[in-house]
Amino acid sequence: MSENVEKAPEEKEKTEKTEKKKKKEKGIFSLYKIENDKILRLRPTCERCGPGYFMADHGDRYTCGRCGFTRYKPVENQK
Numbered sequence: 001m002s003e004n005v006e007k008a009p010e011e012k013e014k015t016e017k018t019e020k021k022k023k024k025e026k027g028i029f030s031l032y033k034i035e036n037d038k039i040l041r042l043r044p045t046c047e048r049c050g051p052g053y054f055m056a057d058h059g060d061r062y063t064c065g066r067c068g069f070t071r072y073k074p075v076e077n078q079k
Helices: none
Strands: 032-035 038-041 050-057 061-064 070-072
Antiparallel strands (some): 050 061
C-alpha cells in the first residue's frame, strides 16, 4: 500500500533584493525645522490649548488631538 511518490524539485527561491521603503520621521523631529539658527514650527498650535499642543494635518483641515478643535484650510480656486 505504500507508494513511492517522487516529489518535484522545489523551485529556487527568488534572491532578488527588494528596495526598502524610506521611513517617515517620527516624534519631535517632524514638528520643527532649523534654518539659520532659528527654530520654525511646521504645524500650527491649537488656539484653545495654547503653545505646546500641535494640530494634526488631515489634508483639508488641522485638528487638535487634545480638545478636538478643527480649523479648515483655505480652499484654492480651481479654474
